[in-house]
Ligand SMILES: [Zn+2]
């Protein structure tokens with residue numbers, strides 16, 4: 001086996017370098033995974049452009065990547081059900097399992113969480129855009145030979161969206177509107193549809209992602225770059241029960257609060273700018289809006305893997321390009337161009 005790893009490492013805004021480093025011996029209780037595929041996420045792009053996402057700031061070099069899949073190449077210690085050679089979707093979260101939040105079944109809120117490719121803690125937690133990376137066995141969910149690793153890597157963003165739909169409460173037969181037609185918006189649309197949401201609108205400010213949303217079967221698509229009137233008219237007519245705010249903008253959150261019906265629910269999924277942002281908070285009171293945060297995911301990760309393996313959700317339909325991990329910079333540049341890209345995947349170099 002190779003004793004070096006090549007990793008896409010962020011040193012600061014717009015400073016992503018491929019760094020080669022020797023692989024240390026695998027620690028007991030760990031599994032070593034050879035990179036197969038990794039999705040470039042909106043938060044990776046925020047880190048790349050600004051050296052931060054929301055309140056998480058890159059202060060020391062950070063290997064990006066948390067949407068990853070690969071092949072198990074080494075195991076040290078017990079790893080029930082896992083073997084060298086297994087193809088796995090890798091859950092980037094390691095939960096402690098014993099804190100109060102873990103015990104109440106909300107492991108994404110774990111007080112001791114380790115989340116790959118994140119600057120939320122110091123030292124930063126290194127990610128999976130590396131030819132080899134290590135995980136604990138519980139992070140590795142096996143996929144069959146006929147599931148492409150590119151699809152398996154998309155279990156992570158799908159899990160984010162399944163969690164957001166769970167946070168909305170029962171959605172069957174209800175009407176929803178999604179603010180943001182990027183990969184998370186589109187996967188939220190697919191997850192909400194699968195959960196039985198009857199009618200779903202998608203809103204964005206760019207034409208290309210909206211055209212994509214239309215091809216995927218959105219009931220209404222609205223281009224906010226042409227003004228807000230169309231959105232106001234549709235909201236008055238359709239009485240949306242739930243709004244999913246995926247754009248991560250103050251304007252999106254504000255629109256979502258005014259777009260859902262009185263007594264409706266707004267789920268905040270997008271990573272908003274850090275610090276204080278203006279929000280029409282009085283409307284939350286006067287219209288009795290349930291404003292809920294949705295952060296990463298808990299046990300939805302396994303559910304996402306199963307939905308992909310069983311082809312219940314066609315995540316591959318979002319993939320617009322694949323680039324080798326060794327050309328990560330080019331992959332990021334392409335992902336940042338929303339006129340050309342929905343989901344850009346890095347694949348084995
Ligand atoms: Zn992500």
Ligand SMILES: [Zn+2]
Pocket residue numbers: 095096097098099100101102103107109110111112113
């Ligand atoms: Zn915990």
